[in-house]
Amino acid sequence: MPAAPTAAILIIGDEILSGRTRDANTHFLAENLTEKGIGLREIRVVSDDHDEIVAAVRALSSRYDHLFTSGGIGPTHDDITAEAVAAAFGAPIGVRDDARAILQAHYQKSGTELNTARLRMARIPDGATLIDNPISAAPGFTLQNTHVMAGVPAIFQIMVGSLLPKLTGGAPVLSQSLRIERPEGEIAGPLSEIAAAHPKVSFGSYPFIQNGRFGANIVARCQDRAMLDAGVSALRAAFPEAG
Amino acid sequence: MPAAPTAAILIIGDEILSGRTRDANTHFLAENLTEKGIGLREIRVVSDDHDEIVAAVRALSSRYDHLFTSGGIGPTHDDITAEAVAAAFGAPIGVRDDARAILQAHYQKSGTELNTARLRMARIPDGATLIDNPISAAPGFTLQNTHVMAGVPAIFQIMVGSLLPKLTGGAPVLSQSLRIERPEGEIAGPLSEIAAAHPKVSFGSYPFIQNGRFGANIVARCQDRAMLDAGVSALRAAFPEAG
Numbered sequence: 270m271p272a273a274p275t276a277a278i279l280i281i282g283d284e285i286l287s288g289r290t291r292d293a294n295t296h297f298l299a300e301n302l303t304e305k306g307i308g309l310r311e312i313r314v315v316s317d318d319h320d321e322i323v324a325a326v327r328a329l330s331s332r333y334d335h336l337f338t339s340g341g342i343g344p345t346h347d348d349i350t351a352e353a354v355a356a357a358f359g360a361p362i363g364v365r366d367d368a369r370a371i372l373q374a375h376y377q378k379s380g381t382e383l384n385t386a387r388l389r390m391a392r393i394p395d396g397a398t399l400i401d402n403p404i405s406a407a408p409g410f411t412l413q414n415t416h417v418m419a420g421v422p423a424i425f426q427i428m429v430g431s432l433l434p435k436l437t438g439g440a441p442v443l444s445q446s447l448r449i450e451r452p453e454g455e456i457a458g459p460l461s462e463i464a465a466a467h468p469k470v471s472f473g474s475y476p477f478i479q480n481g482r483f484g485a486n487i488v489a490r491c492q493d494r495a496m497l498d499a500g501v502s503a504l505r506a507a508f509p510e511a512g
Numbered sequence: 513m514p515a516a517p518t519a520a521i522l523i524i525g526d527e528i529l530s531g532r533t534r535d536a537n538t539h540f541l542a543e544n545l546t547e548k549g550i551g552l553r554e555i556r557v558v559s560d561d562h563d564e565i566v567a568a569v570r571a572l573s574s575r576y577d578h579l580f581t582s583g584g585i586g587p588t589h590d591d592i593t594a595e596a597v598a599a600a601f602g603a604p605i606g607v608r609d610d611a612r613a614i615l616q617a618h619y620q621k622s623g624t625e626l627n628t629a630r631l632r633m634a635r636i637p638d639g640a641t642l643i644d645n646p647i648s649a650a651p652g653f654t655l656q657n658t659h660v661m662a663g664v665p666a667i668f669q670i671m672v673g674s675l676l677p678k679l680t681g682g683a684p685v686l687s688q689s690l691r692i693e694r695p696e697g698e699i700a701g702p703l704s705e706i707a708a709a710h711p712k713v714s715f716g717s718y719p720f721i722q723n724g725r726f727g728a729n730i731v732a733r734c735q736d737r738a739m740l741d742a743g744v745s746a747l748r749a750a751f752p753e754a755g
Contacts (some may be wrong), residue, residue: 286552286688286716288542289731295557298523299531309529311564312557314538317716321554337603344727346704386700405726423721444530457587457629464589473560474588475527478666483648485588488532 273308273439273492274334279325280314281350281418292371294339306438307335317341322353327381330415335436337429340420342409344386353411354417355394365393368408374484377381377404401431444490445501447511452483459507460487463500469493470500487511516682516735517577519545520554522568524583524593525663528557537582537668544672549681550578560584565596573600573658576680580672583663585652587629591710594653597660598637608636613652618649644674685733688744690754693727702750703730706743712736730754 278298284290295312302309310333313506315321322341341350353469355362368391369383376383392409393399400409400416401454403423409418418428449456453476464472470491477484486503505511517530521541527533538555553576565584573579584593598605611634612626633650636642643652645658645667652661652671656744661671662737692699696719707715713734720727730747734740748754 277744280555283716284731285538286542286554286555286684287537287731287733288544288546289687289689290718291539295528296531296534299529301531309531310559312523312529312555314555316553343701343717343719346700346707347716367574381697384697384701386704387697389700404721420543421719421721442530442534446532452624454587454624454627454630454633457632458627459590461589461629468600471526473526473590475533476586476664478647478664488530490530493690494668 273306273442274437275308275310276302277311277313277329277333279287279314279322279329279338279339281317281322282314283317283347285314286316288468293422294420297403297422297426298337298339298429301433304441305433305436306441307436308442310438317347317349319349319353319356321358322350326357326415328356330413334414335416338415338417339425341422341461342390342407342417342419344389344407345370350417351394352394354412354415358394358412358415360394360396362392362394364388364391367435368399371399371406371408375381383493400428400493403427403431440492442490443494443497444488445490445497446486447501447504448484448486449508449511450482450484451508451510453485456485456487456508460504463503463507467496467500467503469496472500472504516549516551516685517680518551518553519578519580520556520572520576521552522561522565522572522579523555523663524559524565524581524591526559526560528547529559533645535668536665537663540665540669541582541672544676547684548676548679549684550679551682551685560590560592562592562596562599565593566600569597569600569658571655575659577612577659581658581660583669585633585650585660585662587632587650591632593660594635597655598656601637601655601658603637603655605635605637607631607634611642614642614649614651631679640736641669641740646674683735685735686737686740687731687733688705688740689729689731690744690747690751691727691729692751692754694751694753695726697732698727699751701746706746706750710739710743710746712739715743715747 397410
């Protein structure tokens with residue numbers, strides 16, 4: 270079985286770092302990548318700062334098969350992601366005819382002026398492929414392995430929807446989750462033995478507190494169905510009360 | 513005015529990367545840091561992997577005044593954060609008497625056994641200070657500038673509550689937000705001029721779509737009240753309809 274492609278997400282967002290806004294895009298994309306069989310390995314949030322974005326794009330795009338970015342591609346002065354991504358790859362950037370045509374057609378329909386600020390959204394690096402934005406027209410783009418998308422969740426989601434079907438996924442990692450209403454300190458011993466006996470299955474223990482009671486969701490993950498089933502059976506035998 | 517201390521957050525969490533769980537801790541801590549006058553500059557999420565955690569702890573702790581970590585300090589085999597943080601700083605780690613005493617007292621009260629798995633939670637690096645956990649006793653710790661806390665949100669939050677009052681904050685960054693129900697493409701031009709005329713005020717534009725209409729929240733930030741007020745007045749003059 271070929272290894273699943275790997276990915277990172279880079280959120281450009283002062284407003285996330287200040288606590289003003291709660292990031293919703295990483296969770297949405299994480300779920301979609303898992304379904305697609307692309308392994309999300311790292312998420313970073315950096316501020317709206319040119320050098321920070323350039324450094325993060327270089328680090329993440331060189332390390333993983335795909336990098337997905339969110340935020341900073343609008344028309345205002347603090348929208349600097351397109352320039353930073355272009356700089357990270359040493360690609361020239363300017364208003365591109367294809368992107369300008371998309372914006373022109375969109376604004377003509379509503380009789381809105383394609384002013385200088387809006388024209389900023391047609392700045393696309395040379396060599397990049399556009400990502401459709403059926404909501405507000407201004408496209409995202411893919412430059413090499415880096416997919417640059419909007420920060421507004423509705424637009425981010427529709428861009429992910431345009432983009433993901435074009436990417437090649439891997440064999441999806443199968444998973445099964447068991448809910449055990451016991452403190453992790455009682456689960457840990459047997460779980461550790463089961464994990465050692467099923468080395469190809471990855472077992473994660475995610476504790477929770479609900480109504481003042483401790484418990485954990487044990488998630489078993491494996492690319493192979495039979496191995497996963499064997500691991501889960503062992504869990505059920507050790508924790509017959511598991512839900 | 514002295515510069516505000518800087519910080520990063522590192523989330524150790526396969527379950528966030530897989531999309532299974534939605535991270536709540538970064539948003540909570542981001543809000544608290546801003547209130548405290550500590551500037552959060554970066555957030556990373558990495559997988560439950562020793563080398564990944566070590567690399568991220570080294571990179572972030574050397575770059576910022578504080579590093580806060582969340583996750584991976586429970587009793588199960590996949591809880592490897594304490595070892596990784598110790599390794600990042602080259603600190604020896606083992607079961608420490610003070611931490612063991614806390615766990616012993618806690619479990620004795622409920623007549624619960626302090627078994628081998630639970631004793632893992634008393635593994636604390638040499639030289640670290642404990643962080644109180646009034647919910648389930650198992651302490652977090654501060655090693656140098658790195659604050660290691662639990663992933664379960666209720667415990668993370670109470671640890672943040674124990675820890676933050678002990679840290680020195682900076683002059684808080686003052687901010688004011690205006691909601692403008694116009695597309696960003698119309699806001700961008702005047703906003704760019706206002707930003708240029710008020711160089712000490714940072715203006716961020718955070719677009720939204722609500723009921724199919726486009727708008728943006730414009731957030732002005734500055735450490736100086738008079739400068740902030742001047743910037744906001746300019747915004748109100750340019751956008752009299754702003755809420």
